[in-house]
Amino acid sequence: MADSSWPGERLVVAAQRGDVDAITALVSGSHPNVQRFARSLCATPEDAEDAAQEALIILYRKIGMLRASGALASWMFRIVRNECLRRARTMRTRAPLPEATVRSAEDVALQRIEAGRVAAAVAALPAEQRRVLIMRDIQGYSGRTAAEALGLSTAAMKSRLHRARSAVQQSLRATSEPAPGETHDDDQGRRP
Template identity: 25%
Template sequence: MESARRNEAELLARARGGDAAAFDLLVAEYRSELTAHCYRMLGSPQDAEDAVQESLLSAWKGLAGFEGRSSLRTWLYRISTNACLRMSARRPRRLLSPDQGPARRDTADLGEPVTGPVWLEPWPDDVPADEPDPAASYLRREGVELAFVAALQHLPGTQRAVLILREVLEFSAAEVAHQLDTTPASVNSALQRARKAVEQRVPPVSQRAELAALGAEGRRELVDAFVSAWERADVDGIVAMLADDARFTMPPLPAWFDGRADVARFLTERVFATAWRLKPMWANGQPALACYQQSPDDGRFLLGAINVLSLRDGRITELTGFLDPEVHRRFGLPRELREENAGQFSPER
């Protein structure tokens, strides 16, 4: 620890002297967690990257004003939080399908895609299974579950920042007050309001807890069973895995389906008109699937969706299908599924 502090102090001194390479090294260890923080604030990995870029540029330009009264990490969070607040004030909130309009019954009309920065986007869960620093892994994943990030988007910007900084990142009320140029009393008041609002929108049990209850073997069995049923177009098999109140959403299309019966009808009438192959993966700390649809022209299996699974008591409560090719590209997935890149599901995260 003492060696790390000395190294940081040395890099800080060099950076203040105009050494850009030293600055890059100085902030490198914080970049991933800052990006996760900005994703929670903004609901989009691309917006998060933009906010981090803006924040680090501001930090570089303002390094002479960093007096060391707080840690470098706290100072960087202050800059990035305020960058997110400015950005969120200029852009529409990122929402999920049920926030945009009512569920549909007619499977023939899925509506025209709603374009623009309006949809909550999934978070690429790219932390290696052998992540050497468990704390870093935790910081990157904690608080990125879809339902939680979606609920955050309904909060005013300051309440959103307070909840994340206090509850997820565990800064003190005094630290958060300093970051937001307010008082600890105001922070505590905003936190109470934010907690109440979020609790109304998120399940009582987190996905982390649901997955832990299933255990590694249970997670593998569930995903394997789902993949097998989907690739066989076995609607009954899929429906047996769904909760009664399961939802199927597919942004940027406005249509979504609510309840096992309507989801089953949608699967039967629309989804399995063509064949699919699935590649298990992770997103937002949840099991997910890269879904490859067979082209009627040449029989190739091309990436059509990323489906993120939400669970309750071992059943699937939501299939959130992201159809936007721009979202797919951010996950680094191959456009075409071949035998060599099919991969296997790892239940450990």
Template identity: 40%
Template structure:
């Protein structure tokens, strides 16, 4: 992190409104770039950036150390992208309650957050197959029809998505 940015963060944490305004301007391009990689649509990118900037504006004073600033800010964007993505999923009442049951069956909140973040971080073609097959529990032929791809492509993408998640869990475990 550049020294200028660190000074802006310190001043903003201390309540300097001018520094906070400059910090919002300085951070926006990085937040937007990150959101483009994380969010599923360009509209979600704009919404996630605005939420992140709003959170930064409202909660900068709660930041404990400058070192955590970037991860704190990007985590806000990541959560917002996921929230917007989930909001658009066409879940049926049965599927939604089933998904909530799966998520709530684990008592480990950190594990839930890590798994959610891993799913979000998957490339779009793998993420959509994984969600349709493993969360919404569509059959391979149904997924193939929804995505206009072959059943073999569904199987390949699902295998790769699961392998990516498994590898990330093993790397961070």
């Protein structure tokens, strides 16, 4: 069953056949979802608006290239993601960092360590748990959409998601606690 917030499969098929009214309705019906994707992925609201418009232009021009009519959401997500990444790369090469946002080397290192810990915890998950966690918590898909994309019932998707979140939390707790007999730098040199 398709996510009701996306245009229906019949409309997609008609648009793929070149029906101009169907293409127009498809672009119009996809716009809110494409904007949501862009706002969640792009660095600035301006980039999000530009990425959403670019994605809708690609949808209008290349709907015939979509292989499976039921894959509209994932196709549009990839287009928006790629456009946001492209914009972020060009922004990084053009814009110097404002002085107000300069962080200390220690803050940057701590942020990288934390991001690395989270990435390692997610990477250590079994593939089926990792996929559902990424679709729901990172890509922002609805539960129904994620379940359908993974070929699961909603209950099975929720169960996997719960196990994945719990495993990540447990892994992060385990890596933040010192091992038995391990001391912190603050404890060295002190006598009880």
